[in-house]
Amino acid sequence: MSLARKRILIAKPGLDGHDVGAKVIALALRDAGADVIYTGLRRTPDYIVRIAVEEDVDMLGLSILSGSHKELVEDVIAKLREADAGDIKVFVGGTIPVEDHEALLKAGVCGVFTSEMKIDSVIGAIDRELAEG
């Protein structure tokens, strides 16, 4: 399994107060063999980036339900680059309207996973993305 020995950070930036989705993803990734770090609710981009750097994760998943996904994603990606960690792949999950997906992909995320998606296909997509290296 290609998720073995992969380190993945699941983070919740912004102000929304639900992390059921983030926890479901975290557990599914663990069950697929990954080492998963979870931040807890309401983290700032600075905080998330520092953890991503310290933990040297292969991938960072941002779970956002608050609607401010564009700003948060751009901020996190810019700060990753500043920290010389622009190679860490970023995906976004949560309630993200379809019309915003394109812009997020342009901003540099490798995938957008909405709450309607089946968990298996999310894990499969993450797996393929990490296998590409």
Added chain:
Amino acid sequence: MTDPFPRRAIARELSRVVNAPVGDVLAEIGDASTASARRIGITGPPGGGKSTLISALAAHRLEKNRDRTVAVLAIDPTSPLSGGSILGDRIRMDAIADLPRLFIRSVPSRGARNGLCDNVVDLMTTLERHRFEEILLETVGIGQAEIDVRELVDTVVLVVPPDAGDSVQAMKAGIIEIADIFVVTKSENPAARQMAAEIRGIVGARKSASPPAVVMTAANGSGIAELSDAIDAHHHARDNGDTAERRRHYHLKALIGREIDAVLSGNGEMARGDLRSSYNRLLQHLRRY
């Protein structure tokens, strides 16, 4: 924020070391001098309050000595079913996660069954190469299997939550031998004082120089200064003369152990036949390496 150490580079080095076969580890840290950090082990049952305690302790020690650099290695168990893990210790270390002179790393236990992870000693050496002055090591569990931590650190702090009846049993069974300091956590629980008294009773009867039992509450920080002072007192009182040698022995044994694991799991023939010829075959194989 300007970092007092190359955070990104250290993080990557730790990843290389944790995944590398022994030969590569030696290439990475093989020239490690005797630079040595103060190593403090925090062990105890799951949910006992170890991560919460480390957060308060690191904050206190960084505050008290502002030139100090501190690294935290927090080991969490790997699921034997999937080989994956949830590394959850960091959530409890929120309050300190942005301190500049601090570095926190979460580590999965992988195959190790002793509450540690196979190459934790390589990780510590890597941190020491970057001149961290203190390393706080969080390990999982309580029982005979964790006695290894004794070999790895200067001071062992055993965390005991007030409701841990099985910890008391374990202490009676001998785990007290490994603890230098006891901490009863969650002391707003009325059972905490009694637990501390019970520990003092067990320990006092067993050891000549009784290790201290500190009672602490994470919520208001009470007990943290006392614990920090007890750690310093233990460090100054112990005989540090053979530390470097003992650590080197442990490190060599750990490296050889991994080499043996690699040979045995990669070659089914190795363990065939009678014991003596398997042993000789294994030795020969290791020599060739």
